[in-house]
Structure formats: C-alpha cells, structure tokens
Amino acid sequence: MQDLSASLLKQVVLKLLDCYTPSHKEENAKETVEGIAKALGLKLTQTSSHSYYFGEPSSDIAFVSHIDTVEGFIPVTEERGWIYGRGAVDAKGPLTSMLVAASILSKEGIPVCVFALSCEEEDSEGAQELLQSLKLKYAIVGEPTGVDRVVIEYRGSAKIVLTLKGKKEHAASASENLLLNAAQGILNLPPSSYELSLTPVSLECETAWNVTPSEIKIRIGARFSKNYTGDFVKQVLDAFNAPEKRVTVLEKTQPVFVEPTSIVPRTLVRVIQQLGKKPAFAKKHGTSDMNLLAPICTSIAAYGPGDPRLAHTDEERVSVEELLFATKVYAAFAKSLVKPL
Structure with a gap:
C-alpha cells in the first residue's frame, strides 16, 4: 500500500x-x-x-x-x-x-x-x-x-448530582450522621449490570472535626443500555435515607x-x-x-x-x-x- x-x-x-x-x-x-x-x-x-x-x-x-x-x-x-x-x-x-x-x-x-x-x-x-x-x-x-x-x-450516560441535607450536630453526641447515611446509601445502590450501572465518583461535605455534616453532594455516573426501561433517578433516591434529598441530572446522552x-x-x-x-x-x-x-x-x-x-x-x-x-x-x-x- x-x-x-x-x-x-x-x-x-x-x-x-x-x-x-x-x-x-x-x-x-x-x-x-x-x-x-x-x-x-x-x-x-x-x-x-x-x-x-x-x-x-x-x-x-x-x-x-x-x-x-x-x-x-x-x-x-x-x-x-x-x-x-x-x-x-x-x-x-x-x-x-x-x-x-x-x-x-x-x-x-x-x-x-x-x-x-x-x-x-x-x-x-x-x-x-x-x-x-x-x-x-x-x-x-x-x-x-x-x-x-x-x-x-x-x-447511554447521565451525570447525576445527589444532594442530601440533614441536621448539623456536635460530633460527640450526634443522634444522626448524614455521612453514615450517605455511605449506607452508596452500598444500597443496585448492583451494576450492562442494563444499568450507577457509579459513585465523588462525595463532598463539610470538613470540621467536631460537627457532623448538614449537606452532602454525591456525584454518580449512570450508564444504561438501549433496553433499560426503568427510572434511574428514582433508583438513586430510593437508595438513600435523608431528611431531604434531591437529584439533579446535569447531562444525559441516549x-x-x-x-x-x-x-x-x-x-x-x-x-x-x-x-x-x-x-x-x-x-x-x-x-x-x-x-x-x-x-x-x-x-x-x-x-x-x-x-x-x-x-x-x-x-x-x-x-x-x-x-x-x-x-x-x-x-x-x-x-x-x-x-x-
């Protein structure tokens, strides 16, 4: 050639x-x-x-x-x-x-x-x-x-930002800890498959040593096949327990x-x-x-x-x-x- x-x-x-x-x-x-x-x-x-x-x-x-x-x-x-x-x-x-x-x-x-x-x-x-x-x-x-x-x-793909809000408390005597709730929620996400995968890529919250966080943001990458017919936003929300939770989808590609x-x-x-x-x-x-x-x-x-x-x-x-x-x-x-x- x-x-x-x-x-x-x-x-x-x-x-x-x-x-x-x-x-x-x-x-x-x-x-x-x-x-x-x-x-x-x-x-x-x-x-x-x-x-x-x-x-x-x-x-x-x-x-x-x-x-x-x-x-x-x-x-x-x-x-x-x-x-x-x-x-x-x-x-x-x-x-x-x-x-x-x-x-x-x-x-x-x-x-x-x-x-x-x-x-x-x-x-x-x-x-x-x-x-x-x-x-x-x-x-x-x-x-x-x-x-x-x-x-x-x-x-397809989507960029998801999950915002969790709760009560700020003294770390020594907190009745709840939003960070622990977030960790458990990550573990509650459905197992990955070709049809759908929800992959946490970052977590942001306050960093004080003596105060539990009142707000946490978790970034999650979603991937879904042409055969996926579910609602991945609902699946994310259902996995997490918090007094207030909100999902924002920044970008979605079919x-x-x-x-x-x-x-x-x-x-x-x-x-x-x-x-x-x-x-x-x-x-x-x-x-x-x-x-x-x-x-x-x-x-x-x-x-x-x-x-x-x-x-x-x-x-x-x-x-x-x-x-x-x-x-x-x-x-x-x-x-x-x-x-x-």
Whole structure:
C-alpha cells in the first residue's frame, strides 16, 4: 500500500503523544497538528471548539476521532514494538491510523476527512459543534475496539448530582450522621449490570472535626443500555435515607445501536476478514461521540486499534502492528465505498 510504513505511523503517533492535550487544552496541539497535516499532505481546518479537520469536511467518508485525552501525562516511551503514552489507546492511536490512511487515500484520489474532535472525554464540545454544521454519510468513529472488533452499540450516560441535607450536630453526641447515611446509601445502590450501572465518583461535605455534616453532594455516573426501561433517578433516591434529598441530572446522552447490516459495520467486517482476521460485532459499556453523531450519519460504527481495557489507565499502550493493521482497514474501507476522483 502506497506510503504505508511502520516508520511513518511511529512518527505521527509519537508526535501526538508528546503533545499533552487533556480536555479543554486541545489548543496545545495546534503546532503539532499543523506539522502533521503538512507532512501528510492534508488540508487542515481548526474550528472554534479547537477541533481539527484534516481534508474536506464535505467528503462522503468521515473518520471521526478525538484529540483530547483524560488527565494525567504518561511519559512517551517505545519498547519492543509497543508505544506507551497518554492517549496511545484513547484515542491518539486510532487517530494516527486514520490520518495516515487519509494521506494514502488522498494521493490515490479518494477524498476523506479526518475529524479530530475536542472534549470527547468531557462535554463533547467538538461533536456538538459538528452536529450544528454538517451531515455525514459514512462515518467510522476512531475508538479503541481491538483490530478484530466492530462496535455497533454504546450505552447511554447521565451525570447525576445527589444532594442530601440533614441536621448539623456536635460530633460527640450526634443522634444522626448524614455521612453514615450517605455511605449506607452508596452500598444500597443496585448492583451494576450492562442494563444499568450507577457509579459513585465523588462525595463532598463539610470538613470540621467536631460537627457532623448538614449537606452532602454525591456525584454518580449512570450508564444504561438501549433496553433499560426503568427510572434511574428514582433508583438513586430510593437508595438513600435523608431528611431531604434531591437529584439533579446535569447531562444525559441516549444509547446508540446500529444494525449489523448497515453499510459501515457490514463493510468493516468484510474488510477485516479480507485482511486475514476473524471479525466480530461488539458493544461497549461506555459512551462515545458515536452516540451523538449517529443521527446525522447515513451509517456509522466504531473501530480502532488498541485494547479498550487500557483506556484511561496509566498503562495505555498500542503496538505498531495494530496501527498498521487498522490503517489498512480504514484505507480498504474507503476504497470499497468511494470511487477515485
């Protein structure tokens, strides 16, 4: 395949990983992506959300990934074919393969656009911006799925703030303790399943040594499948005992499911098989920009190199072999759907 080499992929991914871009700091990547775009011969557009578009946004083929990562820089290292760094898995590895594939395709007269969106790990500002400006035809979301898996389902999500209020008392003689009630309530939450998981992520209250708290805020991440028909707000409230309790849902994203027979997942599976692996459809426990973008796409699925179990961990790593294979998949996918200009 023209210009496809391990050396090129390593150069691109190492540059991206060296540039630390946690959510809302995507502007840090400006000089880096300008250099990458120039080296790969791709037109670059920077948007107001600090997303980066490589190629023509109106192209029928859209490779959609994200430039931001979770917090926590990991020193970039290379060892025995593995590349370590924050975002190696989620999602600068997939983004690297998409960029190199787009460069190859552009030289063969096949137009594609790579969307490196901002804030995917937070409020999906880049995807929200894209929703307001474009319709996409055939889209692959560059997330770590493993090179033989095509994801057609993500769970929905909600950010919940539970506020508990009670009586402030002297710690030495308190008749009730709101903090103990909160702890018991956390234990009372329903056990996690694919259908619904309610995960406490933080608790805030007063910190005096001699006074019990009168107000506690608990942040809970909710994930729910397309088959969930319950009321997770009620389930949260029912788990906690307090004189006063209130739930605020800050953000809610609906689940997404794409039929396996839809053109993007179907084509990806065929291409992976042609390249010598045994593909399978998969569903993810998390949420991605695919949830938001599906309504503006004719067809969509997620695919990318990297072990999804390593996402957001301090062990993020991707192999050059995975990057090579995914690049071949992206390029073959586009060639099978779009005729050269």
